[in-house]
Amino acid sequence: MNNPFPALMVQGTTSDAGKSTVVAALCRLLMRRGVTVAPFKPQNMALNSAVTADGGEIGRAQALQALACGIAPHTDMNPVLLKPSSNTGAQVIIHGKVRAEMDARDYQQYKTIAMGAVLESYARLRQQYAAVIVEGAGSPAEVNLRARDIANMGFAEAVDCPVILVADIDRGGVFAHIIGTLACLSDSERARILGFVINRFRGDISLLQPGIDWLEQQTGKPVLAVLPYLQGLFLDAEDAVEAMQTERGAFKVLVPQLPRISNHTDVDALRAHPGIDLQFIQQGQPIPPADLVILPGSKNTRGDLAWLQQQGWPAYLAKHLRYGGKLLGICGGFQMLGLSVCDPLGVEGDAGESKALGLLDMVTELTAQKRLQQVRGHCAFAGAHDARVAGYEIHMGVSQGAALLQPAFMIDGRPEGAVSGDGQILGSYLHGMFDTPAACSALLRWAGLDSGHTVDTAALREASLERIADAALPLLAALEQIKR
Structure with a gap:
């Protein structure tokens, strides 16, 4: 089966759980199979951005994901971009263009309008591509932001999109993150979660198996894949300054x-x-x-x-x-x-x-x-x-x-x-x-x-996309099994 889901959303238990990387990996795997695929992030808050061919601005992670798909980045891939200018305010960019400078309270009210832009872009992508892989923002467990949510479950519910939940085991507390996230969701939101991805695992997988068994028994949902911790990836960071393991030169x-x-x-x-x-x-x-x-x-x-x-x-x-x-x-x-x-x-x-x-x-x-x-x-x-x-x-x-x-x-x-x-x-x-x-x-x-x-960043980026795609093969196989 070439395309298990025409639309699939990747959400995370926390920020930096690995959503962007999982989306890029799935995009590359589908591209390898000849599926026309595009990335989509309804709302992104990031200070690393890219300029698209249509003269707009989107999150840099979505530009990377477009590269994974083998297509040019477009403003529809990230219709709402927030660029923080202070602790309480941000520049609001809609469809690649600056709309206004807003504080957090004003933007919370503006989300109803922003959702219109999100649904417009999503509809266009669904018409153009056989598959759309959607990335959530932050965590769906942020109950204080549930009203007018356009970034996570609010979007998934609006378009009836299945979800997989990614959790980062490297930072610790992976089972608590998953159980706690589920506890913060409504019944309908929990029902649309297909299963879990445990990300950045290193060590003996047999030592993790008892935890996987317990999690699946507690939730009634499968662990779709355990993805390894991959060192030395050259992938554009969405926002935070990340450490890169390289030899120190003079x-x-x-x-x-x-x-x-x-x-x-x-x-x-x-x-x-x-x-x-x-x-x-x-x-x-x-x-x-x-x-x-x-x-x-x-x-x-x-x-x-x-x-x-x-x-x-x-x-x-x-x-x-x-x-x-x-x-x-x-x-x-x-x-x-x-x-x-x-x-x-x-x-x-x-x-x-x-x-x-x-x-x-x-x-x-x-x-x-x-x-x-x-x-x-x-x-x-x-x-x-x-x-x-x-x-x-x-x-x-x-x-x-x-x-x-x-x-x-x-x-x-x-x-x-x-x-x-x-x-x-x-x-x-x-x-x-x-x-x-x-x-x-x-x-x-x-x-x-x-x-x-010389450093060829394009070649390094391409090699890293291939590495994360290879690592995510078990995830795609698990998704195919669910579809059957």
């Missing part, structure tokens, strides 16, 4: 872990490079010497700039540059390198202006209109190497000043970014610059590492 790269860090996947290629030791520096952590410092993207540039200043980064960067270190700013990090960042409309928080790091002669004004575009070009800073680059832009700011007269890139025939007169500082709005091997090599040469080693 070339030191530091990235401040901003409170509202955005698209930190920009540095994944460097994390996978055997010659690089990349560290995210958290609040209060001592800042060690480095060869290269990267200021990453931010969903709240002025707020994260204030955090940098509070953490002592300006003094550190002055010393770093004085001793010949290199500094790269990406998107929000690029804006921080200038003289000031002004937000007259309050698009990222309170309206106002902040003094920036003063390292590049430019000023930035945040605007209501967001630039969303996939781009290609070459590295202007690379000279005779003429390295090609590809990536995407996601930003709401416009930068102006003399620093831009010496661009970092030429993108689609236009100058982009800036390089300081002494060549030590480079800034750009371009996300994904390290994902093109030629551009990655050129950037590392500029930073002081000419190792000759």
